[in-house]
Structure formats: C-alpha cells, structure tokens
Amino acid sequence: MISVIGDLSANEIEVKAKGLIGKNIILLETVDSTNTFAADLAEKVEDGTVVVADSQKKGRGRLGRTWISPPGSNIYLSVITKPSIHVEDGTLITVMAGVSCVHALRRSTGLDVAIKWPNDIVYGDKKLGGILTELRTQDERIIFAIIGIGINVNVSLDILPEDVREIATSLRNETGGCYSRTEIIAEILNELDRWYRIMKEKGGSNLILEWQRLNSTLGKKVMVIAGNETYGGFAESIDEKGMLILRLPSGETRKISAGDLKILRHQT
Ligand code: BTN
Secondary structure (H helix, E strand, O other), X not given: OOOEEOOEEHHHHHHHOOOOOOOOEEEEEEEOOHHHHHHHHHHHOOOOOEEEEEEEOXXXXXXXXXXXXXXXXXXXXXXXXXXXXXXHHOHHHHHHHHHHHHHHHHHHHOOOOEEEOOOEEEEOOEEEEEEEEEEEEEOOEEEEEEEEEEEOOOOOHHHOOHHHHHHEOOHHHHHOOOOOHHHHHHHHHHHHHHHHHHHHHHOOHHHHHHHHHHEOOOOOEEEEEEOOEEEEEXXXXXXOOOOEEXXXXXXXXXXXXXXXXXXXXXXX
C-alpha cells in the first residue's frame, strides 16, 4: 500500500490522529471517487477509517455535480463512520463535518473561513470546499455514513474551468502560502473525532449551536433552489436537525432540508 505521495503521508496522519478517526488511513494515488471507494469498503473496516486520494477521476459533488479533482494540490478524503443513529438525525453528520472543517481551516490558516448552508466551506463569497455525506441505512438506522470532504488547498485557480473559477478559491489563492495537506488533514480528522464524540455522547444541540456561530448564511436575504421550487426570503435559523428556517416575504416560515442557496448582494 502507498504511504507517501508528495506532501501526503498516511503514516504521519495516523501518528497525528488523537482519537478513533484517522487511526487507519488508506492513501490512493488516484481513484474514481473516494466516497464510492469508501462505501464499497465500509462494512469490512473499522469506524473512523479514512480514504485519501491525491486525485479523483470522477469526483462527485452535491446534486449530481462533478468535483474537479486535479493531482498534487487539494484534499479529497472520505471518512467511514458508523454512528448508530436514527436516519432522521443523518443531517447532523454534515453539520458535524462543516463545523470540524471550519475549526481546522481557521487554525491552520488564520483565515476567517465559514460554513454556507447547507455544506459549503467558504471564504467571503468564494467556495473553498464542500461536503458530500452519503448514508447506508436499514430499518431507519444508519449502518454507515461516508463523509466526503474536498478542500481547495494549493491549486492555482488558472487550471480550473472558468465557471468554477468564478465561484471558487483555494487557501493558497487567499494567503499566498503553500500548505501541507498532511497537516490540514490531521487537523480536520482530529476536529471530526472531537465533534463525533460530542454528537454520540450529547446529541446534536452543541453541534447546532456551533454551526450557528460559524456560519455565513443566517441573518441574510437569500434565494434557495430546492427541487423544482425557488424561494426568496430571510435565512432565520437552522433547526435541531440542520434544516434551514426561511422566513418568506409573506411572513410564513418554511423549513428546507436541502438545496442550492445564494446570498443576495443587496441586503436592504
Ligand atoms: C459539494 O460541495 O458539492 C460537495 C463536494 C464534495 C467533494 C468531495 S472530494 C472527496 C469526496 N469524494 C467525492 O467524490 N466527493 C467528495
């Protein structure tokens, strides 16, 4: 099995891992999608096993989109978790991943990174990364959850397609620094381990409070596309499961579980 690819070192990540998440790292040079690979493996490995790839050939984003995954520069990883919680609480896993990434990236870079609902990692109005959580369920319980995390670390924006370049950024593009992916992955996994324990021991309320503290969405006028519907309104809060509570111009509120959200430029 490969243990080092450029600045990615499986052993170093394992040594830095303080808890369950990250004690077993599977490092791949390239793969279709770390999420697909992890889902195929999930029932045979321990809770907290992590698949990391230097590049992906068919990286997947939310809503069937492609996640551009060039080699040598970014983070593509999938964490296999077995939280034994009810399917209804599955959205908390994405909340947990967002909170963990923001803590880790703030500590590693000093940038004021935030979460944009539902699961974008942003700096200002530019996307730095995203989370794709996929669940396997049986009888209303989660058998396993794959937490897929993609972060633009050292990629030069010039090599990204133009439509992506307009909305995306990378850590290097924002600070001029070149970052060790090993260090950042270790930070993310240690944060995930901490919040995973909090979620299992105390439920989701601490996570939701932390998400509310770290987000860039609440208190703003937004436009949300959810399925075939488009809603304009005021992003009031998220509920105990991470659903967006949107106040419509009529004064009614609507809860939205998933969608594409745009923060409107004119807030008055
Ligand atoms: C999004 O914002 O649309 C979510 C992007 C998630 C990308 C990551 S990269 C690692 C993992 N493997 C995938 O195929 N997707 C996720």
